[in-house]
Amino acid sequence: MRGFVSRTAELARLDHVLLAAGPTGPALVVGTAGVGKTALALRWAHRVAARFPDGQLYVNLRGYDPGAPMTADQALDRFLRALSVPPARIPDDVEDKAALYRSLLAGRRVLVVLDNAAHIGQVRPLLPGGPACRTIVTSRDRLEGVMARDGAQRVTVEVLPEADAITLIRALTTDYRTADEPGERAELARLCARLPLALRIAAERAASRPWMPLAELIGNLRDESRLWDELGSGGEHDGVRAVFALSYRSFSAEAAHMFRVLGLHPSAEFGTHVAAEAAGVPVAAARQLLDAVVGAHMLEQIGADRYQFHDLLRAYATDVAHQDEPPLPRDDARARILAWYLHTAHTVGTVMRTWGRILEPDALPAPAAVPRFPDHDAAVEWCYLEGQNLFAAIQAADESGRDTLTWQLAVATEPAMRGMPSDDRRAAITMALAAARRDGARQGEGELLAKLAEIERTKGQFDEAATCAEEALAIFRELDDRHGVRITLNFLGVSLLHRRKFAEAAERFESLWALQRAEEDLEGETAALFNLAEAYDGIRRHHDAVDAARHSVELARALGNRHFELVGLVILARATANLADAGELGVALADAARGVELARELRDTRTEGWALLDYGRIQRLAGRYDDALVSYRRALERFSNTSVSQRRAWSLDGLGTTCREAGRIEEAVSIHRQAVEVARAAEAPRVLGLILSNLADSLTVAGEDREAGSVRQEAASLLELLDDPEATERLEQVRRALP
Template structure:
């Protein structure tokens, strides 16, 4: 008789007794067996002493850990007696509510709904959830409950992911899987009460139905009791709030809880240590994979471009993709391109994305469940914010749309983000999903008066214009504003310095372009031409050539319908300048001359005439047409002086100096440039001053005043760096290298030339090729071989220049601003 048999008395050896004998034979402690099987030490002790029955899953786990066949342990014992069950109950449950018994035969509950018929992607999220089972984490029986929250917008596939994962890992939970739809958002009405869900769980776990406590707290305590020594997965789907979930949480460390919700469930994270897995739209490749599994690879591969467009039209949202795929499957002859055509219009897209026989699968219905849960103020904010022509929002732009303060707007944005009607794109940046924005606009058109919607958009357009104007005044001090004073309720952005202004324009560039396009389509000419005009300096400084060109074209088309007489002239100058910067000189000259013709016919806009003359002259200087440029600029100087606008006068003088320099009139050039530098604008004008110093440094170099040339060029470089003008930095560094080479300091010439080459390549400067050729073919630099030095001209490879006199080629310089 074994020691164990002597301890418990003679009689048949129980499952627990056989387990203890085998464990002791192999020299394993109870703690070591617990680690090997992932069952708690206390649970195994109760099994060995007969106070808890074994089960098939436990037998298999112990047999593997002990290295024996399961038959060595024999069949598990019969279920525990009533007394044994009562011993496991916690005192938190009143005695009158203790279950008299559990069923003598109780299969583990497996309440999961069927796994999703089609599932693709989500590898990262699945791997994160697998972390709940990782052996690197605390073993079963240690630590607290493991709670995971899968959150995201409606239709993003939260339930599909949760059910798919639960099916994948259910064998890790030998005591069962509980599933509860908490109906937090849906067509069934109010969310389910925790007490109702608890009743179902307790019944599934075998509690005596007649003795389940009536109160939520007592039911919650009983659930924790019944799960105390079990390993169960609880899937709580579609939760509305942490308060609905918290009574359903087990206390057992052997259980895992997976919650899905449209809200972020911050309370569970903060108070209950939950881990959050947030789902966004599927990555494009995973979305295409989902289509392939739904429609079949042959149909998707037959037109991959149409499949990718369908993915984008559906916003990479799994529910939308499945509905669209069903539409295509129900009509086998329907090409994917035809489905895309049905989805192109925002007005019909949500109607198309509706399953004909299942209202709960319609995108509009799914979205409505989130919207209906909002209080009136966030609901109004959702509708008006959806009117934004772009998808991204900041607190300040939202405040303009809503006619409120930035602080209040931020609170409303956070409320909408918490329920995934907006997504947080970056700190202080929010974004609409394309389909949610369509839904919000539908609601706005149906519930908000037209005058309210128009007023919201007017405030938004004005906020962007005021911000672009403020940025432009910093980038080009003294530049005329694009529009009037701010509208009531609009709080314009304020910038402390140039970098702040540039950062604002960069951050909002996509939205600014969306506003420009929308304003033109909506028949709002002021916004469509004033915004591109206000962004002029930013476009030029940051070399956003394609964006500048597109915005300028829209401005010209919109200005033709504007009652403002200067609108078309200003926009033609803007378009001509954009085309010049984009390397389209013929088109640029056509539009700049059209602007001049309008100025000649109507002398009411001298500032636009000065701008047209200067920009056309700069284009000519780039083409080597210095004499034409000089002739064009001469009338601009007295005109600029009549304006009393120092910055315009300074620009004109700098361009006249450049033209004189190119024509070899060095004395005239020096006089004009010194006069330009003597003028003081209303604020710092680094760009114009830097260009004047660049030209003056070139004059000094041509006249042999090399130390003065170096001084001017170094100061010009400082100003261009302060202004952030990388094109001008490249040109200045090139000239500085020439000056060092002429001084006989080739080692000093090489660093500025190398930096100049990098900048010229970055900004698309055509002189980069010449500089690269010289630097690449010259192991050492001498004054005679320096680019732009006496031995060669930088205007083109192979051009020779004289060694003395103010020859244009010898100057090694071509202007352009």
């Protein structure tokens, strides 16, 4: 790291704390803002990289940023992605995320750097727990709780000693200036409060003006310091702000304007395109202006076309935006930023769309240039980069009282937020729903209620989901919005499928299919057909299920909708296999295989796992036990977190049943016991009852008749509470096997 000086004692302290043999608590690096905590942590991490062959994880928790700090939930989301967990496999609940994170790090040698933590709640869920991992936490706070409960050891970072501060100035200017007097460097260091952040900015100004006597720079800095003494509140950062001000006033008018409008961005990290829009300049010009700000150490470039502010510098940029930017231009710049997110998110949502509609936003005019996304993967990558900024943009619009913009942003960005923590999604939609109601925007209210219903359904809150959907349906009927009515009716039908009310679902989808045909909505017709096929299959109308599913596949192919095609193929394969015709199993195998292949092509991991469960079952029915074991194991990998624990239980159950039928009885019993544990933890009585009956069958084959009888009694007590066909049939089988 260029210009890093001294800190020998602090580095040695980190060695002592973190390189000790055996488990050790985190190192807590504390000190005032701008003192170099992050630089120290990263310097040490670079020095010891070879000791952590499994990698390093870094996150800026932004605990002292003027905006909202990063939550542990959001940080875990980032870490899991960095650990190659596909978005579809990331749990919704923060505790489940933490459990998956720790399981992935168990046995690995990874260094975790938690930068700029403000409170213990940000830190504790991110501690890896594994004995081979090490953690550095940086904070302005002493975080006593981390020391008391997690065994952290403190490393305090003070301002640089005068000699080291002078050495840093000399290191950063020596290639440009040779005539500076030691006494002048010492005075400059004093005026910078010997803080590395301020020293770097002042040294960069001196280096960029080699003809300017250092005494002149010092005089200018004294003048700025007096001004801040007069205007400031006497806070600990007033002297540092004088350094910022001197550098800011040295910018060209265009660079100063860029710096100011970046202070209006709703978060600390952003990309080149939105910076260009904020400043009202072309992207190429924006890159040049950003380079000027980065060159002055007033902004950090963290990747290709990605930048972030130090929290003190962001606060300063926001201050000068309010001081130096007239109100109308300031509001215009903020509006351009939000308009860029609104219209870019709308473009992304259009690319990611599988069914339904995307409302055209009109709360703000479209920006001069909206990025284009060549394919689905490019759109997903943008969502990953900008997800938190989208949430911040919705908050900023809401705080500014722009109700129309708030709800339109939420509607436009909801597809992009699907990979975000569900609590953030729910918070954004709830905030926007209130804005739509204040705005009297019934269309927006209906759209947001429908989206909230989907969020509740994915979390298993079926009653809450149904309530939201019914409210949305009433609004769409009031507006004579037939498309909204049809989509919401489809959602309510799917909710019936999830609750295994197949007969009611079949009636709902028969009516909906007719309605979609009458409206000539081919996508809606396709969805109604594969959902109808699933309902038919659930009530044992397998021939009708095959016909409906086959028709849905034909329509999906005609539309070029690969997601709909894969869903239709999997349900078609399931229904074909359920016909109990051995001659049809080959057809079912081919359809299921193609469904799995399509899920992989779409990089839809969770849907791939769902398809693999059916594929494994059909392979087992065909006697292809080795292939079935491979499919069930792959499904188990796709469901390796607790947010999909029911499907994890089904994956284990399929493995156990396949082992039993293949004659591997001990394995079957062991795996079925694991499946029971997962189902019991998931608090899913139906799943538990069915899996208990399969464990009992494996125990019987293993000769464990007494335990098998006890297990069947528990299975029967659960299954008799259910009324769906599969549970009823299995209950009869269990009762026949009881003594």
